[in-house]
Amino acid sequence: MTSASSRHLRAPRGERPQRLRDRLAGAAAGFAQAPGTFRLVWQADRAGALLLAGLTALAAVLPAGIAWVGKLIVDAVVAASRGAPGAGEGRVVGLVLLELGLMAAAMAAARLSSLERELLRARLGNLVNERILEKALALELRHFEDSLVYDKMQNARREASARPLSLVVQSFAVIQNTVTLAALSALLVRLSPWSVAVLVAASIPAFLAEARLAAETFRVNTWRAPEGRRLNYLEWILTRDSHVKEVKLFGLGPLVLSRYRALFGKFYEEDRALAVRRMGWGVLFGLLSLAAFYGCYALVAARAARAEITLGDLTLYLTVFRQGQTAVQNVLSAVTTMYEDALYMSELFAYLGIPTGGEAARALPPRAPPRGRPLALELDRVSFRYPGQEEWALRDVSLTLAPGEKLGLVGENGAGKSTLVKLLLRLYDPTEGSIRYGGVDLRDMDPADLRARVGAVFQDFVRYQFTAAENIGLGEPAHLDDLPRIEAAARRGGADGVIAALPLRWETVLGGWFEKGHELSAGQWQKLAVARAFMREEAEVLILDEPTASIDAEAEHELFERFRALAADRSAIVISHRFSTVRIADRIAVLREGRLEELGSHRELMEKGGRYAGLFRLQAEGYRE
Numbered sequence: 001m002t003s004a005s006s007r008h009l010r011a012p013r014g015e016r017p018q019r020l021r022d023r024l025a026g027a028a029a030g031f032a033q034a035p036g037t038f039r040l041v042w043q044a045d046r047a048g049a050l051l052l053a054g055l056t057a058l059a060a061v062l063p064a065g066i067a068w069v070g071k072l073i074v075d076a077v078v079a080a081s082r083g084a085p086g087a088g089e090g091r092v093v094g095l096v097l098l099e100l101g102l103m104a105a106a107m108a109a110a111r112l113s114s115l116e117r118e119l120l121r122a123r124l125g126n127l128v129n130e131r132i133l134e135k136a137l138a139l140e141l142r143h144f145e146d147s148l149v150y151d152k153m154q155n156a157r158r159e160a161s162a163r164p165l166s167l168v169v170q171s172f173a174v175i176q177n178t179v180t181l182a183a184l185s186a187l188l189v190r191l192s193p194w195s196v197a198v199l200v201a202a203s204i205p206a207f208l209a210e211a212r213l214a215a216e217t218f219r220v221n222t223w224r225a226p227e228g229r230r231l232n233y234l235e236w237i238l239t240r241d242s243h244v245k246e247v248k249l250f251g252l253g254p255l256v257l258s259r260y261r262a263l264f265g266k267f268y269e270e271d272r273a274l275a276v277r278r279m280g281w282g283v284l285f286g287l288l289s290l291a292a293f294y295g296c297y298a299l300v301a302a303r304a305a306r307a308e309i310t311l312g313d314l315t316l317y318l319t320v321f322r323q324g325q326t327a328v329q330n331v332l333s334a335v336t337t338m339y340e341d342a343l344y345m346s347e348l349f350a351y352l353g354i355p356t357g358g359e360a361a362r363a364l365p366p367r368a369p370p371r372g373r374p375l376a377l378e379l380d381r382v383s384f385r386y387p388g389q390e391e392w393a394l395r396d397v398s399l400t401l402a403p404g405e406k407l408g409l410v411g412e413n414g415a416g417k418s419t420l421v422k423l424l425l426r427l428y429d430p431t432e433g434s435i436r437y438g439g440v441d442l443r444d445m446d447p448a449d450l451r452a453r454v455g456a457v458f459q460d461f462v463r464y465q466f467t468a469a470e471n472i473g474l475g476e477p478a479h480l481d482d483l484p485r486i487e488a489a490a491r492r493g494g495a496d497g498v499i500a501a502l503p504l505r506w507e508t509v510l511g512g513w514f515e516k517g518h519e520l521s522a523g524q525w526q527k528l529a530v531a532r533a534f535m536r537e538e539a540e541v542l543i544l545d546e547p548t549a550s551i552d553a554e555a556e557h558e559l560f561e562r563f564r565a566l567a568a569d570r571s572a573i574v575i576s577h578r579f580s581t582v583r584i585a586d587r588i589a590v591l592r593e594g595r596l597e598e599l600g601s602h603r604e605l606m607e608k609g610g611r612y613a614g615l616f617r618l619q620a621e622g623y624r625e
């Protein structure tokens with residue numbers, strides 16, 4: 001990640017921007033999101049956006065028209081009652097019908113635009129969510145292991161499906177109400193020019209207060225992202241099937257719930273303080289605009305009493321001033337909401353803009369070693385440190401895996417075994433040194449090409465809540481429907497017995513998340529995961545990261561016999577804590593605190609009498625009576 005973007009990521013956690021200049025810069029940055037948002041809306045639904053714009057224009061001019069007709073009605077009534085020439089009931093009724101027509105048009109426009117907003121909201125929300133998910137696919141493992149990126153994702157997902165539309169609707173509202181206000185002002189200026197100034201001036205303090213509170217609300221929510229995730233995590237502990245046993249056994253319920261309550265209470269207090277301040281300012285500024293209205297009302301009513309203006313003019317004045325006040329408030333509150341929306345959008349765009357492509361091949365075009373048979377895999381003085389960590393997870397590891405060689409990888413917890421696998425799959429790049437496959441640096445290969453050559457079972461393999469056939473077929477999505485291939489992979493992985501016992505065999509939905517799901521034992525799941533790796537028939541390298549942890553001893557023996565036969569023409573790396581398993585490997589690498597401590601065949605290492613020999617004997621003792 002670039003330093004600029006990581007600064008941006010870290011900013012919300014830090015100190016509050018106090019200075020006015022910072023605030024203004026924040027506001028400008030917020031509003032800068034508008035063009036990007038409009039582009040999103042345009043992509044989501046062009047026709048809908050245009051229709052909404054048209055309806056907005058119509059709704060903008062109608063109020064002034066209605067107010068003017070209202071004045072004409074009153075004047076016509078007064079004239080008719082005085083028996084003025086040309087005045088009569090007909091004209092009055094005609095004008096009333098005209099007002100009815102305008103009101104009906106206004107109502108229809110309002111309904112239609114609310115319908116259009118609903119439809120646009122759905123399409124836009126969907127588009128934004130898709131973008132968020134597409135981005136998640138483009139992110140690399142290092143992003144998922146970085147809590148700051150998680151916070152960004154959380155902030156983006158929180159409201160981003162509602163905010164883009166809001167930004168657009170509010171912008172339209174600003175335009176609509178400004179046009180309405182201009183039309184109403186044109187009517188008002190005739191009667192009393194200074195009341196236009198009063199109308200606008202009385203609303204400005206309320207606007208400033210609102211804008212400030214909006215910025216604060218946004219910041220409170222952004223700061224909360226890490227705590228928000230913690231809150232979700234506590235919820236997750238109490239509601240997930242996988243956690244129930246420990247929660248019950250250890251009696252974790254009250255503890256977790258009390259932490260949940262404490263966090264929630266903290267959120268509530270912050271929200272309450274903000275809401276109370278908002279209310280206080282609201283009352284104060286509401287009173288101010290009320291005083292402005294009644295002040296002007298008294299003056300204009302006095303003029304009507306002195307017959308300086310007509311009764312119709314007074315009616316017009318009342319309607320226009322009130323509507324004008326509403327329009328000013330609408331503009332100001334729309335601007336405030338837009339500001340809030342724009343700040344949220346900046347979070348979304350910051351998330352969508354997280355630089356990826358760190359996995360892209362360095363060489364152009366990417367280099368591709370010949371396919372079809374395993375090639376030598378060389379680690380050349382490889383050292384690796386996780387981003388942001390001081391400690392080395394791997395230090396100066398050099399070893400060469402000959403084509404077709406089977407390597408056993410052992411070492412205590414945290415020795416760096418899984419990290420090595422991550423580097424081999426280019427989920428990370430070495431901090432120092434290099435890894436070559438067939439003489440080509442992994443960084444010069446297309447990562448998709450590299451990964452297509454590898455079949456792997458991870459320590460934390462996935463239990464897909466899909467059918468049994470899909471659970472295996474997903475190992476090679478292009479062959480998801482190829483049942484003979486899936487059956488063959490199941491046989492190799494030792495999962496055929498598991499399938500035979502299922503009520504609907506291949507069609508059985510596995511796991512307990514969905515209706516009619518059939519739960520499996522840990523070992524049965526693991527057999528499926530191994531079978532999934534065997535779907536990749538063209539794999540040149542097989543990696544098994546503790547594939548036997550949940551499998552019983554007999555099944556393990558069987559698996560490894562099969563594995564030896566199947567992997568005959570492939571290279572393989574097997575990580576295991578069971579030394580009885582790794583002893584069948586051609587050579588064994590012993591890792592200790594990230595360093596390669598010993599390397600050799602079982603016989604050689606036993607003869608050497610080092611760490612491996614010691615640990616092997618210790619385990620063997622355990623089996624002896």
Ligand SMILES: Nc1ncnc2c1ncn2[C@@H]1O[C@H](COP(=O)(O)OP(=O)(O)OP(=O)(O)O)[C@@H](O)[C@H]1O
Pocket residue numbers: 145386389393411412413414415416417418419420459
């Ligand atoms: N995502 C990560 N971020 C930071 N440090 C990590 C990360 N994953 C692992 N580590 C650290 O790197 C070191 C090596 O971990 P690794 O998972 O490779 O060990 P391992 O040999 O596979 O252990 P185990 O036998 O327990 O699976 C450990 O000290 C661990 O704390």
